[in-house]
Amino acid sequence: MDVQLSWNLVHDVRQLLEFHFMVNALRAGTIVAVVAGAIGYVMVLRRQSFAGHTLALLGFPGAAGAVWLGLDASVGFFGFCIAAALILGLAPAGRAGEQSAVIGIVQSFGLACGLLFVSLYHGFLSGLNNLLFGTIVGVTDRQVLVLLVAGVVALGALAALGRPLLFASIDEAAARSRGVPTRLVGVAFLVLLGVAAAGASQVTGSLLVFALLVAPAATAVRLTARPVVGLVLSVVIALVVTWLGEGAAYFSTYPIGFWVTTFAFGLFLLASGYRAVVK
Amino acid sequence: MALRTLLAVAAAMVAAGCAVSPSGGDVRPLTAVATTSAWGSLLGQLGGDRVRTFSLISNPNTDPHDYEPTPADARALAVARLVVENGVGYDGWAQRVLAASPDSRRIVLDVGDLAHVGDGGNPHLWYSPDDVRRLVEAVAVALEKLDPADASYFAERRNTLVAHGLASYQALIKDIRERYAGVSIGASESVVAPLAQAMDLDVVTPSSFLRAISEGIEPSSADKTTVDEQIDSRRIAVYVYNRQNSTPDITAQVTRAREAGIPVVAMTETLTPAGASFQDWQVAQLQSLANALHRATGR
Numbered sequence: 153m154d155v156q157l158s159w160n161l162v163h164d165v166r167q168l169l170e171f172h173f174m175v176n177a178l179r180a181g182t183i184v185a186v187v188a189g190a191i192g193y194v195m196v197l198r199r200q201s202f203a204g205h206t207l208a209l210l211g212f213p214g215a216a217g218a219v220w221l222g223l224d225a226s227v228g229f230f231g232f233c234i235a236a237a238l239i240l241g242l243a244p245a246g247r248a249g250e251q252s253a254v255i256g257i258v259q260s261f262g263l264a265c266g267l268l269f270v271s272l273y274h275g276f277l278s279g280l281n282n283l284l285f286g287t288i289v290g291v292t293d294r295q296v297l298v299l300l301v302a303g304v305v306a307l308g309a310l311a312a313l314g315r316p317l318l319f320a321s322i323d324e325a326a327a328r329s330r331g332v333p334t335r336l337v338g339v340a341f342l343v344l345l346g347v348a349a350a351g352a353s354q355v356t357g358s359l360l361v362f363a364l365l366v367a368p369a370a371t372a373v374r375l376t377a378r379p380v381v382g383l384v385l386s387v388v389i390a391l392v393v394t395w396l397g398e399g400a401a402y403f404s405t406y407p408i409g410f411w412v413t414t415f416a417f418g419l420f421l422l423a424s425g426y427r428a429v430v431k
Numbered sequence: 432m433a434l435r436t437l438l439a440v441a442a443a444m445v446a447a448g449c450a451v452s453p454s455g456g457d458v459r460p461l462t463a464v465a466t467t468s469a470w471g472s473l474l475g476q477l478g479g480d481r482v483r484t485f486s487l488i489s490n491p492n493t494d495p496h497d498y499e500p501t502p503a504d505a506r507a508l509a510v511a512r513l514v515v516e517n518g519v520g521y522d523g524w525a526q527r528v529l530a531a532s533p534d535s536r537r538i539v540l541d542v543g544d545l546a547h548v549g550d551g552g553n554p555h556l557w558y559s560p561d562d563v564r565r566l567v568e569a570v571a572v573a574l575e576k577l578d579p580a581d582a583s584y585f586a587e588r589r590n591t592l593v594a595h596g597l598a599s600y601q602a603l604i605k606d607i608r609e610r611y612a613g614v615s616i617g618a619s620e621s622v623v624a625p626l627a628q629a630m631d632l633d634v635v636t637p638s639s640f641l642r643a644i645s646e647g648i649e650p651s652s653a654d655k656t657t658v659d660e661q662i663d664s665r666r667i668a669v670y671v672y673n674r675q676n677s678t679p680d681i682t683a684q685v686t687r688a689r690e691a692g693i694p695v696v697a698m699t700e701t702l703t704p705a706g707a708s709f710q711d712w713q714v715a716q717l718q719s720l721a722n723a724l725h726r727a728t729g730r
Binding site: 155170171271291292293401405 | 499500501502504505506509510524527528530532533648
């Protein structure tokens with residue numbers, strides 16, 4: 153069952169939407185891109201990329217454990233990512249710099265659990281690559297609905313945190329002296345980051361979440377210093393690379409994780425080049 | 432390509448947002464999909480020219496246990512009116528992909544369900560002659576249901592397959608059973624177990640070893656020692672291994688068996704060569720097994 157890209161736009165669109173699985177993949181990708189683009193932008197501002205990376209990786213043991221227990225993989229993605237966010241957020245910070253050590257320990261333990269779940273799962277965990285690198289062929293209606301609800305809640309919470317979060321992200325000391333509960337805001341944001349990472353994991357796979365969480369935000373930061381414009385730009389870039397990646401995965405034989413990551417990287421290089429020339 | 436793809440996807444998202452849902456009319460001829468080529472060959476023979484048949488796993492050089500579906504597979508499954516999946520955890524991805532493209536008119540035959548083999552059982556059901564017959568009957572019934580107008584055509588295809596196509600396959604199994612029942616053989620994994628059972632051959636390799644290799648887990652060293660001893664002491668008449676799932680341990684066992692003068696027989700999980708029919712493939716393997724047993728026992 154091969155499809156070919158033509159110059160006829162209507163024909164290409166019809167090919168893309170011919171099958172329900174692809175409509176679902178595009179719906180899921182769109183939701184995930186908007187959430188990851190927005191929350192990823194704040195993550196980059198707050199310099200919490202390492203925490204975001206860890207939360208994304210912890211989706212893998214979550215999903216592997218869920219499959220082992222016979223549950224839906226998305227239960228595992230969300231459950232583990234949110235639990236890990238709470239652990240990272242509530243763990244005593246200690247001296248400056250110790251935070252990243254805590255994150256590193258949680259990350260390696262999580263991956264070890266994932267390995268254990270894979271070996272406990274008798275039968276064949278075909279789909280290990282899909283968990284790690286993403287797939288477009290198995291998104292169900294229910295999964296889209298779960299992603300939509302999680303995405304709306306996360307974006308709503310982000311909007312509610314809005315000003316204090318941005319303030320605390322740009323200048324934490326000043327925010328604290330003005331009475332912003334920075335620690336609480338920090339924990340709440342980590343949970344949102346967990347939700348975004350869990351959602352993105354289901355499209356790009358756990359290992360390539362950064363294509364949606366970091367790359368669009370980092371690209372946006374290179375193009376504008378204004379936070380609101382940057383956030384919108386980050387969302388737009390995430391949408392573009394997701395749609396491009398899903399379309400390319402559909403019309404080619406290469407996996408989605410490769411395409412999304414490649415397009416995100418390409419745009420980042422272009423933005424870096426643009427800034428080098430302009431400034 | 433990037434620009435065209437982006438334009439297409441952007442337009443697609445607008446269309447999807449307007450809730451334009453794809454309308455799949457009746458596609459003729461009927462499309463039938465099997466997850467693995469062993470079942471696909473039988474499906475193709477039963478459907479003849481009235482059915483378009485696809486097999487998703489068909490490369491004899493890869494390990495089917497590690498298979499992951501492609502968008503082309505998802506498209507084939509989405510339009511299929513009849514799907515044959517192996518079940519028993521062998522192709523769990525098929526259910527996920529089918530769930531992403533629901534179709535109430537589609538008939539899905541799960542061979543594990545037909546054979547009443549639960550999770551954790553031996554998934555290599557196309558090596559069980561009884562389950563092969565079960566699937567043939569179930570497919571014949573399903574095709575008639577999907578296309579009643581061609582019922583007599585499908586009935587004739589089924590009768591031809593059972594009476595002629597599978598005749599020498601079944602005769603060889605009977606022949607080996609009559610001649611070699613009770614002979615001890617060694618195996619690299621569980622792929623051979625159902626066939627050995629049908630022929631009353633005694634697989635003496637520890638079942639935990641067969642299972643570990645089949646599932647891609649490291650076998651225990653106690654099991655490895657047992658297998659080596661069985662080879663060295665020539666407790667086994669013949670050593671059968673799965674060429675598509677050959678770990679360094681298995682390669683070493685094959686060499687060890689050859690050095691001990693034990694005939695070695697290779698089997699595969701998918702049709703070999705890729706274009707062969709189910710029965711030609713099975714008969715060729717059974718023939719080499721019969722030759723090996725003859726050399727080993729002199730019977």
